[in-house]
Amino acid sequence: MSNNQKETKNYPNKGKSLPVEKSIKDTVFNIFKKALEENIFDALLIPAKVPDTDAYSWILLQDESLFDIADPLPPVMTVQGGRALSSFSKNGELGLKIAALLRPCEARAVIELFKLHQVDLDNMTLITIDCPGAMPLADYMNDPKKIADSFKKISEKWEISESLRPACQNCHRFSLMDGTGPDLHIGLLGENNKVTLIANSPEGNDLLEKLGFESKDSLDKWKTEKEKLVKEKTKKRESFLKEWQEKTKNPDGFFNELNKCINCHNCMNACPICYCQQCYFDSQMINFKPEIYLKKSREKGALRFPLNTMLFHIGRMSHMVLSCVACGACEDACPVSIPVGRLFSMVGDKTQKQFDYVPGLNREDPLPLQIFKEDEFCEVETPNECEEKATEEVK
Amino acid sequence: MEKKFKPNIVGFLCNWCSYAGADLAGSSKTDVDSSLSVIRVMCSSRVNSNLVLSALLWGSDGVLVAGCHPGDCHYEKGNYYARRRFALLKKIAEVLNLEPDRIQLSWISASEGKRYAEVVNKFAEDISKLGPNPLTSNPKV
Numbered sequence: 013m014s015n016n017q018k019e020t021k022n023y024p025n026k027g028k029s030l031p032v033e034k035s036i037k038d039t040v041f042n043i044f045k046k047a048l049e050e051n052i053f054d055a056l057l058i059p060a061k062v063p064d065t066d067a068y069s070w071i072l073l074q075d076e077s078l079f080d081i082a083d084p085l086p087p088v089m090t091v092q093g094g095r096a097l098s099s100f101s102k103n104g105e106l107g108l109k110i111a112a113l114l115r116p117c118e119a120r121a122v123i124e125l126f127k128l129h130q131v132d133l134d135n136m137t138l139i140t141i142d143c144p145g146a147m148p149l150a151d152y153m154n155d156p157k158k159i160a161d162s163f164k165k166i167s168e169k170w171e172i173s174e175s176l177r178p179a180c181q182n183c184h185r186f187s188l189m190d191g192t193g194p195d196l197h198i199g200l201l202g203e204n205n206k207v208t209l210i211a212n213s214p215e216g217n218d219l220l221e222k223l224g225f226e227s228k229d230s231l232d233k234w235k236t237e238k239e240k241l242v243k244e245k246t247k248k249r250e251s252f253l254k255e256w257q258e259k260t261k262n263p264d265g266f267f268n269e270l271n272k273c274i275n276c277h278n279c280m281n282a283c284p285i286c287y288c289q290q291c292y293f294d295s296q297m298i299n300f301k302p303e304i305y306l307k308k309s310r311e312k313g314a315l316r317f318p319l320n321t322m323l324f325h326i327g328r329m330s331h332m333v334l335s336c337v338a339c340g341a342c343e344d345a346c347p348v349s350i351p352v353g354r355l356f357s358m359v360g361d362k363t364q365k366q367f368d369y370v371p372g373l374n375r376e377d378p379l380p381l382q383i384f385k386e387d388e389f390c391e392v393e394t395p396n397e398c399e400e401k402a403t404e405e406v407k
Numbered sequence: 408m409e410k411k412f413k414p415n416i417v418g419f420l421c422n423w424c425s426y427a428g429a430d431l432a433g434s435s436k437t438d439v440d441s442s443l444s445v446i447r448v449m450c451s452s453r454v455n456s457n458l459v460l461s462a463l464l465w466g467s468d469g470v471l472v473a474g475c476h477p478g479d480c481h482y483e484k485g486n487y488y489a490r491r492r493f494a495l496l497k498k499i500a501e502v503l504n505l506e507p508d509r510i511q512l513s514w515i516s517a518s519e520g521k522r523y524a525e526v527v528n529k530f531a532e533d534i535s536k537l538g539p540n541p542l543t544s545n546p547k548v
Contacts, residue, residue: 257502266503267547292457300465308466312544322548323457323464326503330456330496362502363495381495384487386477389494394511394526 027199027210028220029229039207040141040198041079043223047111048076052222053137057097057112058082066156070096072110084113084198087163089146089177092341094121094284097131104132111137115146116186117179117339119194120372121284124335127379130287137215138194142187142201142238144170145180149344170201170241172248179340179353184246187238188212191373195219201241202234210234256358269355270325272348275318279342279352285332292331293324325352329359334380335371336360414468414534416443418527419454423481424516425473431520439524440531443471450474451512452485456496459510466543469509469534471527476514486514508537 032039044056060071060081068086070093071078093114101110102125114122119140125131144167152159166173172181180186188197188210195216199208211217211227220227260266277294280286292298298320309315336356343353364370367380390398420426426447432439444467448454451474459470472493474486493512500507513526542548 260503263504263506263541264545264547266505267545271547292455298457298461311466312546314546316546316548320464322542323460326464326499326505327457327460330460330492330499333499334495359499359502363498366494366498367491381488381491384484384491386487389490392490392494392497392512394513394530397514 024210024212025231026227027208027229027231028225028227029206029208032205032207036200036207037084040084045076046223052219053111054108055110057110059086084141087147087160088149088152092121092284092339093118094125097122098125101132102130106132106135109135111139113139113141115143116140117337120337121339123193123372123375124285126375128287137219139196140194141198145176148177172245177340177344179338179343182249182252184242184249189373192375193372199234201237208234253358253361256354269350270321272350273321274348275321276347278345278347280328282341282345284341285335293327329356333360333363334367334369337372412535412538414442414531415466416469416471416531416534417462417467418443418445418471418473419448420445421451421474422447422449424475427517428515428519428523432523435520437520437524440528442531443527450482450485451489454489456492459496463509463540464542464548468540469530471511471513471530473513473515476516479516509540
């Protein structure tokens with residue numbers, strides 16, 4: 013497989029380990045402070061806790077004193093990083109060198125948005141960090157202190173806790189993957205009290221060089237620890253996929269989950285991949301003349317409102333599911349607790365495999381619906397052209 | 408006596424081939440099943456998955472998308488894109504168990520009036536066997 017070839021070619025073997033003196037946060041911030049001081053980059057996009065509140069959002073940091081409120085791994089994912097990055101960089105021509113510290117799922121969304129021309133990566137350094145997950149937004153809002161405390165415990169132990177967001181519990185891509193995703197990765201796993209910087213692109217190498225770091229340290233310990241956790245979480249993910257396939261064995265299984273939908277379109281607004289300025293489902297395209305509704309209600313006995321909820325979900329699925337990075341932002345945003353992230357992630361798993369595509373893995377891999385081969389998918393054609401081709405060959 | 412079920416099928420036909428194929432079938436007086444309502448589109452790749460889903464959720468029993476044979480697209484490659492999109496939609500229907508057999512993709516050229524009739528008649532027969540689309544009467548939809 014072509015993917016495997018890329019793996020061995022791209023995968024970094026050495027990194028730079030730094031001792032943790034005060035805290036992980038402190039060590040990571042010292043690197044960024046140095047980079048800002050020496051103008052290696054001009055600004056840093058990073059999550060931050062809004063002073064005097066429990067709210068987390070993103071800041072494009074240029075003033076070093078604001079590191080006090082920044083947090084590389086907040087307990088919740090309020091706004092998906094891909095969305096934050098796209099909101100200021102989609103028109104390009106930034107003129108500033110920017111680094112963005114993202115969770116791996118956020119960086120994957122950025123790569124997908126890059127392919128959709130919704131972010132400018134020209135002057136952008138993508139930095140990811142080993143991610144222990146995040147807590148459900150609704151839980152956090154109910155009791156910020158308690159949830160932040162339990163997140164601290166969970167993240168220290170890298171526990172696959174039931175109190176994490178479902179998307180995070182089932183996430184096997186929480187670390188650096190073997191592809192051309194981020195420029196630099198910050199490894200937290202492996203050796204205790206050490207942070208490992210791993211350059212994953214020429215730009216990443218360049219950044220480490222400018223910082224005066226030499227990638228000479230072995231990555232073995234980080235790799236072993238990471239792969240152990242990947243294995244464990246892959247197992248968890250597989251059982252989740254199985255469980256949800258069982259639940260949707262009957263179409264009503266899917267409808268039952270989505271019947272709670274109040275058609276607020278929060279899932280779409282929170283989704284990093286859904287970038288359309290005017291969504292088809294917010295447009296007048298899906299409205300009919302009033303008499304059609306009366307006719308439908310007569311035929312059916314009754315018509316259910318809000319209209320078009322199933323059309324919205326299945327339609328949105330058919331638009332973006334191949335790029336779904338399973339970040340769970342949709343599920344966090346749902347006011348009526350529909351497991352929409354899990355449903356999309358389950359369908360994403362099957363459809364992405366169909367096109368042999370992993371969203372956010374490689375910058376070079378084109379989006380599946382933007383390319384084609386002349387000879388493929390004959391099985392979806394009727395009459396079945398595969399059979400015809402096979403008989404032709406026999407002749 | 409029970410009334411025989413006559414399906415309601417929507418057909419998105421490419422202007423440059425399948426639509427002309429349908430025309431040929433008509434002008435050569437070939438018998439074509441009348442359950443298909445034809446919507447002319449400029450290319451099979453113009454068919455957004457929403458159009459297909461909308462039809463299925465709002466009362467049709469089957470949806471046919473028909474375009475030019477691979478290599479013969481009026482716009483060179485539209486049908487290849489259409490095929491990928493269709494494959495995705497079919498997969499989604501498969502995963503959610505939403506009767507993927509109710510949607511069909513066929514290649515019919517402008518000269519294939521006979522093939523047009525065969526494809527439509529066969530599809531109408533298959534859909535008749537499947538019966539009414541459960542989505543249209545499902546109160547949960």
